[in-house]
Amino acid sequence: MISVKEAKNIVLNSIQDFGVEEVPFLKSVGRVLKEKIVADRDFPPFNRVSMDGIAIDFKEFSSRLRSNKQLDFKIERIQAAGSKQITLQNSENCIEVMTGAVLPKNANTVIRYEDITIENGIAIINIDAINDAQNVHQKGKDGKIGDVLIEKNTLISAAEIGVLATVGKSTVKVVKQPKVMIVSTGDELVGVNEIPLEHQIRRSNVFTLVSLLERLNISSETAHITDDKPILKAKIKAYLEEYDVLLFSGAVSKGKYDFLPEVFDELGVKKLFHKVAQRPGKPFFYGKTENCNVFGFPGNPISTFVNCLVYFYPWYYKSLRIEATEETAVLVEDVSFKPNLIYFLQVKLESKNGNLVAFPIKGNGSGDLASLVKTDAFIQLPNDKVEFKKGEVFSVIRYR
């Protein structure tokens, strides 16, 4: 049995390269960018009017202000957004300008409608406090042509989508998603649509895993194999060739029909570890072939769930070369846990005055699937002590 830390290290040293594909930019949210996004023009691409009003020559304004002259400017024309740049012919005049328009030639300063009065084609400026170049978003201020706007290996969100659109990237290179097969075992399991007999229960772990992977934008397939060694072996042999990742739920513990470790061995899956000093999820098996990573999660629902979050998630993030954000939370009541194991404790999270606080919720052990509905996350309690005090800070693994 190895420690959680060792197990994590081994998993993180077995990352995989899924390759690159090109997708329509609007489908790229949640994917990891595999190219730098560069400005195709200056940002903004022209001196951009940022308020509706009039554009003037600031020199003219300030000289009139100094000499106490009238602040009236004849309106020559209108510069609309989307129209070619026009020219202020006479610096004693002004041009009406709209937000988003190009600043007219020979003008340099914009005064918003709120600060002027327009009568008979003349704009009168009602305030003195005007700055040179105000309300003009200067060409290139936010970025120059050729600047990197989004770095490679960025996880794409709505914020990046706007930039991709602006620079005309209608398709983008992103990391391919792994091809994943999720397999349940266990003869006690029947389908969701079936009525279980007294000694049966419905399959649920594979669907939980499908949903946990969907959070990562991975679509996966599922299968169920009966506890029959030759059948297991034949099917898994085929899966190992076809998929990048196999996730199993069940059949990795000490039971008479827990054939998976033997089957993996016989099929040439290199065992990297089996059993981790943690609760829940101790009998976790992890191995690999040249092209396939094999996560053998124990079959209890909470064990499968927590192991997917603690091992598969970081493995996936690192495979994609993105840094997973690490979070910590403050425990709000004392907890004690005696076994010499890392304890993943279910908690309900709350944001309080800038703190993330964790309320422990006791379930009935790793079989208590329904308890997950009442919590948001696990906190990771170390095994170097038995008493965990209110106010102490631990790392937290969210699933909502």
Added chain:
Amino acid sequence: MISVKEAKNIVLNSIQDFGVEEVPFLKSVGRVLKEKIVADRDFPPFNRVSMDGIAIDFKEFSSRLRSNKQLDFKIERIQAAGSKQITLQNSENCIEVMTGAVLPKNANTVIRYEDITIENGIAIINIDAINDAQNVHQKGKDGKIGDVLIEKNTLISAAEIGVLATVGKSTVKVVKQPKVMIVSTGDELVGVNEIPLEHQIRRSNVFTLVSLLERLNISSETAHITDDKPILKAKIKAYLEEYDVLLFSGAVSKGKYDFLPEVFDELGVKKLFHKVAQRPGKPFFYGKTENCNVFGFPGNPISTFVNCLVYFYPWYYKSLRIEATEETAVLVEDVSFKPNLIYFLQVKLESKNGNLVAFPIKGNGSGDLASLVKTDAFIQLPNDKVEFKKGEVFSVIRYR
């Protein structure tokens, strides 16, 4: 101009009922449940073996222990997971049991393989410290038949998916998503695939909005309308009849071609407010008809973005009857902001020792789309003061 608080109240008092639909349970992640999920059987449905090993009668064990007798138990049979309950015929014997199996009749306690030795069909128990009923997950311990396992109005995550599968809910009732049309205006805009002329830029806000709505699992449609009043009017008239929600970007400020407020008025959209004392996003228009909510966001990219998060998101959550989680963060450096407006300041978030800390990132105003890539969230700074100090706590609106 009204305050952010008033504006939010008005928006939250105009929520809409989108109706209910039934979807396959595996497609229900991110949706809001519109029925109670009830246990169809006890949880677990039988006394469930939770360790691989042997099942015995505890009375027999303790009487032998008291009288210092041998702790050897002849193995009668095997109770596998998924098999009908068998019976321990003689209480001096034992039955091998597998995790997930029904506890055999006349047995009540399970001893794991780690604590026994098996030789010639006899299991010898190697430890004394055994508790009555250990390693048995008692029928009904996690829930009784008829118990509510998931409440109505729960936002469905991977945790709920497992429970839905277990109780056999292959389809579930969820809130229908609103039918949303996102409209851009502005003659300076060209398509993502086009090469803009000097005075043009590409459309981006509608795509940002599409992505922000996708985060809520809402799929939306988009359209662009030129700044031509009769065309705007005809198109919007049709949209008002066909959609639950219209989101606009642009044409709500003071420009000559900002026709939207007039068009809305002429089409019978009741104006609930226009302009909010905030930066960015001040010229925000909000109105409604009997069946359609109209969000008129200002056209600057950050304005559209922040208004969608600050107004549309909570409106949507409240329409679905779910409570949005509110978060706060600690400011890590002093900030000053003079205008008498609520200031939505862009920040980069970090989790530090149980605290959520916010690093302000200064962009170049509401037109600086690229700045969104560098930040994760906005913090909301109140307008009752000018100086915001390091260490103070403010509410935070994440977009990653």
